[in-house]
Amino acid sequence: MLAKRIIPCLDVDHGRVMKGVNFVNLKDVGDPTQIAAAYQKQGADELVFLDITATNEGRKAIVETIEAVASQVFMPLTVGGGIHSVADMQNLLKAGADKTAVNSAAVNNPELITQGAKKFGSQCVVLAIDAKWNPEANQYNVYVNGGRKKTDLDAIKWAKQGVARGAGELLVTSMDKDGTKSGFDIKLYQELTKAVNVPIIASGGAGNIQDFTDVFLAANVDGALAASVFHFGELTIADVKSQLSQNGVIVR
Template identity: 75%
Template sequence: MLAKRIIPCLDVDDGRVKKGVNFVNLTDVGDPVQIAAEYQKQGADELVFLDITATNEKRKTMIDVVEEVSKQIFMPLTIGGGVSSVEDIQNLLRAGADKVAINSAAVVNPDLITEGAQKFGNQCIVVAIDVKFDPESNQYFVYTHGGKQKTELEAISWAKEVVAKGAGELLVTSMDKDGTKDGFNIDLYQKLDAAVNVPIIASGGAGDLADFNEVFQKANVDGALAASVFHFGELTISDVKKYLKQEGVVVR
């Protein structure tokens, strides 16, 4: 059994780490380079760095910040935000990323997934999917542009499509759960696990130790991503790993 991954996330806006609830009301958390170094010390398995306003501001990811962060850490680094071409992917890999996350651009141009996978390998291409539940249709829909634009894409079908296009991993955020600290969206990840055969990273809703255990035990995801609980010192990564080991979850 592969070890489950505990992954902190840096949502970066204007060179600073920010965190909100349900993708709004962002508050400043601190300097991404310092925070990345702290997560390295705590034993994080990977780090996700998302330039959350790059797409809406129609600009590229801040390469200089990425380079500074990559110098501080020795764990795998996934970078996303403003990625819209194979050249963008190449630039981020050169700046120190191990994997590149594509979100809005994948919806606009799904072939970008295939082109990136063919040039750099499937393992480098992560498709990030921001998802919100629609009670009327009883379905999950995909949102783009930092959660601001609803698409007509049903999330489970979209996940299957991007995997067929070459995505090596999915980073799926439940917008309904984001920043709420009331647990991961188990139903969403169970449906995704049944639909695709690539690693799934669950994001949105981590509030306490039991939430991490629940998502691994019930939803068979490969990694759990969190921001608020780590940024504000409510939990450390070592706390989470120690607890999971006691619960029988295999972690590094």
């Protein structure tokens, strides 16, 4: 078993870290550069930086902010938001990102995944999926534009298509669980780990240390991402790793 990754996430809106519940009611948490530096000290395995309003506002990600964050961290940095082309990916990689996460643009143009993987390698292309359970259709629907727009895409089928096109990793957020602190959506990640053979990062719902143990043991994901519990000091990364280790989960 590979060591599991604990990954804090910076949801950034116009240069400030924000956090909400179910993708709404966002609150200002602070400066991304300072928060990134704090997570570097805490021993985070990776950092995810998502410009959460870039796509909806039709703009590119804020390169200056990404450069400032990259200067503070020596762990892998994944950046998403406002990526519409291979050139956009290249600009973010030049700014200090190790991986680029595509979501809305990939749904609109799946060929972007293929082109990015071909130019930079699959390890640089993360397919980000915002998924919400649809009881009528009995499936998880994919949402785009920062969770504002529902599509008819089945999230599990879309994950398989994205991996077939060259995505080297999946970052999958449960919109039902986002910010609720009620635990990860185990069922979603169990379905995903059966469907694809690339690393999966679970996002949405972390509320306590046990939630991390549960998602790693029950769903066998490769990484667990959280924001609120780390931003507000409810948990530290060291605490989470210590508990995971005690529960037989291999961590770095």
